[in-house]
Amino acid sequence: MLGTEEVAVRADGGDGVDGEGVGGGVGEGGVEVALELLENLAVTIPSLRSEVGTLSGGQRQQVAVARSLLGEPKVVMLDEPTAALGVRQTAQVLALVKRLREQGHGVVMISHNLADVFEVADRIFVLRLGKGAGNYPVGEVSREDVVGAITGATGNGGAGGGQ
Secondary structure, three states: OOOOHHHHOOOOOOOOOOOOEEEOOOOHHHHHHHHHHHOOOOOOOOOOOEHHHHHHHHHHHHHHHHHHHOOOOOEEEEEEEOOOOHHHHHHHHHHHHHHEEEEEEEEEEEOOHHHHHHOOOOEEEEEEEEEEEEEEEHHHHHHHHHHHHHHHOOEEEOOOOOO
């Protein structure tokens, strides 16, 4: 999970540390940008003035993802976004991943949690020992096939698996 100092949404590039809220310390226009971004993503935080340290792990992850969107990227990369989160916080983050996809963002999610992967992905690419071991459309693969590719129990399954 990201550290507190990395998660505040700030339109001016600040970090929201030192007791400032998620949107604290920005000019009026910056607060509007942050508020609009959080609302568009349906991020569930009590207020832009909430101190980041008081947010739950899922809320912190949501804010981190929202912050990454300030530069309007086409692709968002998430590395283990649900690690160390509870069930409720995990659901919040996965819902955010779905909203990102619905809004046209490409999302690359790195995860060891197959339940999370199958819930939000449309394609699964498996790496094993640094090489491609499987490339599967989610609707055409079983969890067992993916686990087989991860563990090396099956060959380079899927189209373009080892490439």
